[in-house]
Amino acid sequence: xxxxxxxxxxxxxxxxxxxxxxxxxxxxFIEERTWERRRxxxxxxxxxxxxxxxxxxxxxxxxxxxxxxxxxxxxxxELGGKRLLPADxxxxxxxxRLLDWFDTRFHGEVSDYLLTERIYKRFMxxxxxxxxxxxxxxxxxxxxxxxxxxxIGWLAGRRNWLAGEDLSFADLTAAAHLSCIDYLGxxxxxxxxxxxxxxxxxxxxxxxxxxxxEQLPGVxxxxxxxxxxx
Amino acid sequence: xxxxxxxxxxxxxxxxxxxxxxxxxxxxFIEERTWERRRxxxxxxxxxxxxxxxxxxxxxxxxxxxxxxxxxxxxxxELGGKRLLPADxxxxxxxxRLLDWFDTRFHGEVSDYLLTERIYKRFMxxxxxxxxxxxxxxxxxxxxxxxxxxxIGWLAGRRNWLAGEDLSFADLTAAAHLSCIDYLGxxxxxxxxxxxxxxxxxxxxxxxxxxxxEQLPGVxxxxxxxxxxx
Numbered sequence: 157x158x159x160x161x162x163x164x165x166x167x168x169x170x171x172x173x174x175x176x177x178x179x180x181x182x183x184x185f186i187e188e189r190t191w192e193r194r195r196x197x198x199x200x201x202x203x204x205x206x207x208x209x210x211x212x213x214x215x216x217x218x219x220x221x222x223x224x225x226x227x228x229x230x231x232x233x234e235l236g237g238k239r240l241l242p243a244d245x246x247x248x249x250x251x252x253r254l255l256d257w258f259d260t261r262f263h264g265e266v267s268d269y270l271l272t273e274r275i276y277k278r279f280m281x282x283x284x285x286x287x288x289x290x291x292x293x294x295x296x297x298x299x300x301x302x303x304x305x306x307x308i309g310w311l312a313g314r315r316n317w318l319a320g321e322d323l324s325f326a327d328l329t330a331a332a333h334l335s336c337i338d339y340l341g342x343x344x345x346x347x348x349x350x351x352x353x354x355x356x357x358x359x360x361x362x363x364x365x366x367x368x369x370e371q372l373p374g375v376x377x378x379x380x381x382x383x384x385x386x
Numbered sequence: 387x388x389x390x391x392x393x394x395x396x397x398x399x400x401x402x403x404x405x406x407x408x409x410x411x412x413x414x415f416i417e418e419r420t421w422e423r424r425r426x427x428x429x430x431x432x433x434x435x436x437x438x439x440x441x442x443x444x445x446x447x448x449x450x451x452x453x454x455x456x457x458x459x460x461x462x463x464e465l466g467g468k469r470l471l472p473a474d475x476x477x478x479x480x481x482x483r484l485l486d487w488f489d490t491r492f493h494g495e496v497s498d499y500l501l502t503e504r505i506y507k508r509f510m511x512x513x514x515x516x517x518x519x520x521x522x523x524x525x526x527x528x529x530x531x532x533x534x535x536x537x538i539g540w541l542a543g544r545r546n547w548l549a550g551e552d553l554s555f556a557d558l559t560a561a562a563h564l565s566c567i568d569y570l571g572x573x574x575x576x577x578x579x580x581x582x583x584x585x586x587x588x589x590x591x592x593x594x595x596x597x598x599x600e601q602l603p604g605v606x607x608x609x610x611x612x613x614x615x616x
Binding site: 202203211213215217218219221222223225226229230245246248249252253256257260261307 | 476486
């Protein structure tokens with residue numbers, strides 16, 4: 157049995173929840189508010205970041221990429237064709253390139269701005285960085301997302317899934333980021349049909365259902381967040 | 387035969403050069419100034435980041451972690467005990483945790499500030515972000531590095547190498563970051579004996595020698611940069 161330190165609106169946590177769902181693995185969830193910098197959590201992961209998977213044997217696997225690689229190494233072989241990292245090293249490199257793209261670039265240019273300004277700051281004290289949203293950060297994210305949706309559409313128009321023929325961690329990670337900000341109504345789907353069609357396919361997977369049930373007190377989801385025909 | 391897009395003072399490029407050196411693999415180097423955002427390079431790696439390994443078969447492997455994983459997957463098995471990712475999944479997760487630590491955290495808090503302000507800006511036009519160094523960024527990095535050297539010393543005092551009993555990609559990546567700023571004389575080794583003793587061991591490896599020969603026009607290396615008894 158796994159335990160997963162996560163936050164419901166942490167994209168990196170969501171990517172691991174989706175992977176666990178695809179693999180049919182159960183986990184007990186522990187919600188962590190990283191901005192509180194809880195001492196007990198910092199002992200588990202000195203970086204203070206999410207997600208952290210406790211593997212049941214006393215080992216903490218820290219960070220989205222290490223957790224996904226660990227799941228592939230310890231469970232992937234059993235999945236045969238449903239594996240979420242391809243068997244071919246070049247195909248694996250492409251999945252990893254896209255993991256970096258979304259966890260670093262998309263996060264730094266889009267999702268971190270929107271989630272920090274519109275969600276996290278609501279729960280932070282002034283000392284932790286809370287306060288009114290910074291509208292210039294929100295504006296930057298709303299501008300930056302267009303380039304990313306264009307790129308997603310470009311990939312999805314040429315391949316069956318983002319990294320190639322098969323569903324992979326790249327799709328789950330991209331969708332995890334988008335789902336968090338889609339909750340806020342911050343994804344201009346109408347202008348990006350290819351990206352929208354790809355997202356609709358990920359969103360309709362059973363592994364996605366638990367994410368669509370998340371509710372944030374005081375911040376209702378956008379009107380189409382749970383809608384599979386958005 | 388590999389080709390490697392790199393920059394001599396990009397820590398991520400250096401980590402791959404060290405890994406190639408440890409594996410005894412030759413590569414032809416192509417220097418890339420990412421701030422110029424060269425169109426031909428963006429076609430190879432849309433993220434515009436270094437390093438990029440061309441594997442000789444027409445595939446570009448983009449980013450330090452994808453390249454290191456690719457080298458392990460395609461060459462690691464031949465190396466037996468000299469492999470730079472452990473065979474055990476938990477050990478691999480610990481190496482990957484530390485890769486994230488240095489490539490994300492150390493880079494964001496220390497090496498990116500110092501390299502951008504003291505090196506890259508010299509070569510950038512005003513439009514590319516060049517200009518006088520921002521002394522507040524340099525001050526922040528000089529303060530932040532202490533915490534990291536303490537953590538390196540803590541790890542090195544409890545383990546043979548940073549991630550465990552054997553030399554791994556974690557040591558190479560940490561040393562790659564430190565070597566770039568050590569060139570600038572920005573590492574206060576004297577106050578961190580454990581970290582210094584660990585770095586001396588990495589620095590004395592044959593794979594490190596080419597890095598010690600790097601010279602930056604107009605910026606001479608610190609007096610101890612090439613010295614193995616620094």
